[in-house]
Amino acid sequence: MRGKNSLLMMLLLMVATVIFVRCDSDEDSDLDNMNDDMENAGDDETEYQADISVLKDLFYHTDAVTFTFDDEWVTITSKDLPDHVSVYYDESDPLYEDYTKEDDSDFIKNPNTIGEQNNVFKIPRYPSEASVKESTSGGAIGVTINSVSFFNQEAAPGDDILDELKTFDQYEGHPAGTQYHYHNEPVWLTKFRDNADNEALVGLLLDGFPVYGTHEDGVQMTNNDLDDYHGHFGVTDEFPEGIYHYHITDDLPWINGDGYYGTAGTVTN
Ligand SMILES: [Zn+2]
Ligand SMILES: [Zn+2]
CATH class of the missing domain: 1.20.5 (Single alpha-helices involved in coiled-coils or other helix-helix interfaces)
Structure with a gap:
């Protein structure tokens, strides 16, 4: 047992x-x-960190804008020469076109002429929200897909931007010195060029966040749809997983509001 x-x-x-x-x-x-x-x-x-190098091929005006990138930065070099006619091109330039606003006898040509720039934008490839939001300053705050600089909603010191509106050309730009720029809707891109699309990408601000057109899903964007920096988070054609982005509106401040949402890169001119 x-x-x-x-x-x-x-x-x-x-x-x-x-x-x-x-x-x-x-x-x-x-x-x-x-x-x-x-x-x-x-x-x-x-x-998931949005990678803005995917936007390279959308910078279509390749005579005047080049787009390169490494692990950290996108570098955009631009001549700031719009691919549309302007009364501000030198009269000898094929893109010179006389201009008087049909519906607005207010047009006042400023004394400047468009000249080639050598703007170098060094922009974060993986943009991120800044913990302290920096305000924009005078000069270029971003660049469009046709090589033109975005300026903010402020006029040159001593001027009123609403007076400066009178000096905007056929496509809403004008030069400061020789530097051509847009303060508001780049209508060539959103309305007039071949393939113009009011929902499409129009450019980048220095912080790497993209700027889209006046509409989204067929609906016109207003300032009420956007935060203080003039953007919001959402899906776009190029960023199906979503990205913070700015929109152009009809009303001031048009492109950017109280400063950069993200940590800004640098620009030299
Ligand atoms: Zn200006
Ligand atoms: Zn949007």
Whole structure:
């Protein structure tokens, strides 16, 4: 009987050991799964960062704008020469065209002429929200897909932007010195050029966040649809996972509001 009992004990021990080991290994794999889940959850939060290098081919005016990038920066070099006619081109330029506003006898030509620039925009390739939002300053705050600089909603010191509106040419731009720029809707891109699309990308601001047209899903954007910086988060054609982006509106401040939403890069002229 003793032999039988100890055999039984041994069997029980073996079963218990097997159960213990199995439980143990189950726990291990549960832990592993949990770790994996946690790692994946961490990845999900940091994994998706919009990469604006995908916008390269949309900068179509390649005679005047080049787009290169490395791991950290997109570098856009622009001559700031619009591909549309302007009364501000030199009269010898094929793109010179005389202009008087048909519906607005107010047009006043400023004394400047468009000249080739060498603007170098160094823009974060993976734009991110700034913890402290910087205001924009005078000069270029961004660049359009046709090489033109965006300026903010302020006129040159001492001038009123609403007076300066009178000096905007056929396509709503004008030069400061020789530097051509848009303060408001670049209508060549949104309305008039071949393939003009009022929902499409029009350019980038210095912080790397893209600027889209006046409409979204067929609806005209207003300042009420946008935050203080004149943008919002949402899906666009180029960023199906969503990205913060600016929109152009009819009303002031037109392109940018209270400053850059993201951490701005640099521009030299
Ligand atoms: Zn201006
Ligand atoms: Zn939008």
